[in-house]
Amino acid sequence: MRILITGGAGFLGSHLCERLLDGGHEVVCMDNFFTGRKLNVSHLLSNPYFELLRHDVVDPFKLEVDQIYNLACPASPVNYQHNPIKTTKTSVMGAINCLGLAKRVNARVFQASTSEVYGDPSVHPQPEAYWGNVNPIGIRSCYDEGKRCAETLFFDYHRQNGVDIRVVRIFNTYGPRMLADDGRVVSNFIVQALKGDDITVYGEGQQTRSFCYVDDLIEGFVRLMNQDKVIGPMNIGNPGEFTILELAEKVLQITGSKSKIIYEAMPQDDPKQRQPDITQAKDILGWEPAVPFEEGLEKTIAYFKEQIS
Numbered sequence: 001m002r003i004l005i006t007g008g009a010g011f012l013g014s015h016l017c018e019r020l021l022d023g024g025h026e027v028v029c030m031d032n033f034f035t036g037r038k039l040n041v042s043h044l045l046s047n048p049y050f051e052l053l054r055h056d057v058v059d060p061f062k063l064e065v066d067q068i069y070n071l072a073c074p075a076s077p078v079n080y081q082h083n084p085i086k087t088t089k090t091s092v093m094g095a096i097n098c099l100g101l102a103k104r105v106n107a108r109v110f111q112a113s114t115s116e117v118y119g120d121p122s123v124h125p126q127p128e129a130y131w132g133n134v135n136p137i138g139i140r141s142c143y144d145e146g147k148r149c150a151e152t153l154f155f156d157y158h159r160q161n162g163v164d165i166r167v168v169r170i171f172n173t174y175g176p177r178m179l180a181d182d183g184r185v186v187s188n189f190i191v192q193a194l195k196g197d198d199i200t201v202y203g204e205g206q207q208t209r210s211f212c213y214v215d216d217l218i219e220g221f222v223r224l225m226n227q228d229k230v231i232g233p234m235n236i237g238n239p240g241e242f243t244i245l246e247l248a249e250k251v252l253q254i255t256g257s258k259s260k261i262i263y264e265a266m267p268q269d270d271p272k273q274r275q276p277d278i279t280q281a282k283d284i285l286g287w288e289p290a291v292p293f294e295e296g297l298e299k300t301i302a303y304f305k306e307q308i309s
């Protein structure tokens with residue numbers, strides 16, 4: 001198949017490019033390089049089945065493809081809050097452009113949605129049936145509501161135009177090729193620990209997240225995309241839940257760093273807890289995470305060691 005990946009030069013996109021090329025497909029990687037880097041896919045450039053396009057998903061595009069994975073959107077709070085209006089445009093107009101293309105060429109289209117559609121959840125763990133608790137006017141809203149509107153568009157194009165959709169809700173994922181400076185917690189703590197800088201825990205570090213290693217997530221993507229039982233939305237993530245303070249301590253322990261933990265202000269609307277209910281992924285896709293947290297952290301630490309040295 002010829003497969004388009006928007007946001008293909010980013011953290012998750014670059015792993016997906018590799019995975020689909022390995023599967024014998026032709027990959028068109030589209031990116032505006034806001035948070036993605038050519039370096040993430042430079043090792044693929046000599047592959048005749050790989051094509052890299054600089055293009056913004058906000059502007060329409062025409063391509064002949066069999067499948068589309070729509071990943072274009074900054075994912076870290078620091079980056080999506082940098083230009084919040086552009087973030088909403090990217091989610092909403094990017095979705096419309098991908099869905100319009102899918103409709104025109106009869107392609108299956110996949111949306112990278114997020115656990116942020118659940119906001120600061122009052123149901124724990126979060127099943128797909130939970131509608132969420134999202135502030136529509138806060139500093140995270142450009143991302144949360146943009147992604148929620150993109151889901152709405154996916155389901156309306158499906159109901160109204162019969163577009164063949166798949167929607168995944170991704171929970172916090174980490175691994176090699178995260179940006180060292182994009183502010184996400186796993187990369188922040190690892191880089192701080194490796195440099196001997198203070199580890200910046202926000203609030204008291206009692207908020208929780210559940211961290212999935214990138215290889216597990218990509219396996220879930222490909223399984224959801226290539227089955228015909230359900231269209232989603234489906235949670236993909238690792239149910240192993242940690243407080244942010246526990247994460248800081250684990251990073252210190254594995255790196256052997258002497259960095260000090262310091263406490264900084266909690267950002268506005270920061271969700272207090274997050275854990276995926278992955279019953280659907282287990283039952284329908286036969287998917288569950290395989291990489292233990294320590295092993296994933298060690299691989300990620302090894303990557304950042306190389307980047308920093």
Ligand code: NAD
Nearest residue numbers: 007010011012032034035036056057071072073075170173
């Ligand atoms: P990332 O920032 O590394 O990747 C996003 C990519 O999209 C980058 O390459 C960026 O340059 C590109 N991009 C941004 N705006 C664009 C635009 N207007 N046009 C074209 N390209 C654009 O982040 P990631 O972690 O790889 O996330 C990929 C997708 O998965 C995003 O849609 C994100 O919302 C979603 N997601 C990720 C996580 C996670 O934990 N990594 C969790 C939930 C959802």
Ligand code: UDP
Nearest residue numbers: 077183184185186188200201202207244270
């Ligand atoms: N966080 C932190 N220190 C940092 C970066 C993040 O304590 O240096 C916290 C942040 O407040 C949040 C959690 O870690 O509670 C996860 O943050 P991230 O930005 O990685 O993802 P998200 O909040 O979107 O899940």
